[in-house]
Amino acid sequence: MTPAEMHPVLQMLHDLPLGTIIRNSSWLYTYFLCLHFLGFSLLFGGLLVVDLRVLGFAKRIPLDKCLAFLPWVIIGFCINAFTGLCFFCFQPFQLWANWAFKIKMILVALAGLNALFFTLVEDKKLHAYAAEGKSPDLGMKISALASLTIWVLVIVAGRLIVAFQGSSSLFGGSTDG
């Protein structure tokens, strides 16, 4: 069986214009990779401000004021979801077979669930606590710590995708920085 017969969904994604424009361009892939790094900095930076404060760092910052940076987290996530989707359409078969890619996607899903939990359960409490001047409770702290840990692991898994793509040789062709 050809790869296309085995994975019709992957073949469909492969044939989307998102993948084709990257395949037809000599520089778009690199450009999107830079955007992926910038998106990540926005996402991680915004979360760092919020999560560190919830964990008890820089207590002088009013608890609810950190949330002003959340829009930047969402912008960063959207940039990376789009560029990431393009990367997947560019080479769906290779990525689908890459274990580091699968781990990364599971981690991103976990981070998403954690963010959903924080928004639905902890967010209201956070505003109430901020109004009363109370410190975050254990649930919030665990959620914040989980957020930072998972996103760091996402970075690591992301690097490993490149390292273990296709062959086991890391220096095949060019090094990656």
Added chain:
Amino acid sequence: MQFLEWLTAWPISTWIQESEWGFPVFLAFHSIGLAVVLGVLVMLDVRILGFAKSFPVSSFSKLMTWAWGGFIINAISGIILFAADASRLSVNWAFIMKMTCVVLGVITAWLMSRQLNFPAYTYATDAEADAMGEPVVTKSLRYLAIASLVIWTMAIVAGRLIAYINDSFALSGSAF
């Protein structure tokens, strides 16, 4: 060059060259450091440029200690990654451009910290910091914030390009 050969012969350099894990491990550290440094700096820049105004600027003094921590991670992992491939990188124009950007970026961050009086806030107690009030966001700080965003973006782009340039002053491979 003897110095470059000496770097390349470090045990850690040979480990990176020969093992399957050495290179990705240090690149992972380098990426984590990047996310911390740029994360904090970009948030500071957008705050200076007028976003998230409810967040007190002075609070960035403590976050900046995290940014410098991330920078140390990247300086160490960067030196090791350089040592592993010193003779190629030393003539790689993307690498030279990246180092230039990093130096400019650090100077910009240092100037911003100084103008915002961050060292004083960092060591102040909460009461002292409250007494000091919030630093004034001047026009020159806004220019520095724009410069910071541009410089660090260029550093990332140059960093990516290092991978695609194999010989000095020429682009090669499929990137272009």
